[in-house]
Amino acid sequence: MSLRLSDVTLTYPDGDDGRVTAxxxxxLTVAPGQVIALTGPSGCGKSSVLAVAGTLIRPxxxxxxxxxxxxxxxxxxxxxxxxxxxxxxxxxxxNLLPDLTALEQILLTAHVRGERPSKNRAQARELLDxxxxxxxxxxxxxxxxxxxxxRVNIARALMGPRKVLLIDEPTSALDQARGRxxxxxxxxxxxxxxxxxxLVTHDLQSLEVGSATGADALVHMxxxxxxxxxxxxx
Ligand SMILES: Nc1ncnc2c1ncn2[C@@H]1O[C@H](COP(=O)(O)OP(=O)(O)OP(=O)(O)O)[C@@H](O)[C@H]1O
Numbered sequence: 001m002s003l004r005l006s007d008v009t010l011t012y013p014d015g016d017d018g019r020v021t022a023x024x025x026x027x028l029t030v031a032p033g034q035v036i037a038l039t040g041p042s043g044c045g046k047s048s049v050l051a052v053a054g055t056l057i058r059p060x061x062x063x064x065x066x067x068x069x070x071x072x073x074x075x076x077x078x079x080x081x082x083x084x085x086x087x088x089x090x091x092x093x094x095n096l097l098p099d100l101t102a103l104e105q106i107l108l109t110a111h112v113r114g115e116r117p118s119k120n121r122a123q124a125r126e127l128l129d130x131x132x133x134x135x136x137x138x139x140x141x142x143x144x145x146x147x148x149x150x151r152v153n154i155a156r157a158l159m160g161p162r163k164v165l166l167i168d169e170p171t172s173a174l175d176q177a178r179g180r181x182x183x184x185x186x187x188x189x190x191x192x193x194x195x196x197x198x199l200v201t202h203d204l205q206s207l208e209v210g211s212a213t214g215a216d217a218l219v220h221m222x223x224x225x226x227x228x229x230x231x232x233x234x
Pocket of ligand 1 (some may be wrong): 012013014020021022040041042043044045046047048049
């Protein structure tokens, strides 16, 4: 399994000597090529699940496995390596740098990993092609529409030997048609590349769970708990 959370609990200090429980005993398995959507009210813990799954935060208890490795037992440099190489993040804002072209935005990820851009140019071009932007590789973010920028963002998240894709509200800045196209793109690329994808969203209209172009399952979250997790925990 590419991503597995077993009985994960995460608390934060509440600023008053106490702790707030953001994730409460969450168990979830996402297989390669599977897309699980996670939804629930604001503050229920969705982003915290992504942060734990992506090794950005260590949980208080429980096990997180990425591509079969229990990442909680690793030291920080090893966790950082897995995060840089195996995990792609897509956040709601595209966070593109204003002075880099679409191609350069994607190459930057490899540059951060210490690789030479020339080595990765072919993969970056292939990713731009996969998101339908090969004719726009030299454009700056200011010359692209919101939907195109989000597609650059997705291509950037896929650069490298990815196993897991973690996506937080990718459609919130888009209208419904573009939002649906972005979700379809995430689903198609995750299946083609056998990525385990966990997609946080409020936008259930863009989802079409169970259809050919939709997520494989929808998991509801409330007060830190995954309500339907048995559906996908087999
Ligand atoms: N860094 C932090 N320090 C303290 N409490 C936090 C921190 N981050 C999140 N929380 C709290 O943890 C709980 C879960 O927050 P989280 O952001 O994971 O929820 P969410 O479902 O993603 O919300 P939203 O949909 O609004 O983004 C909330 O009560 C929130 O206030």
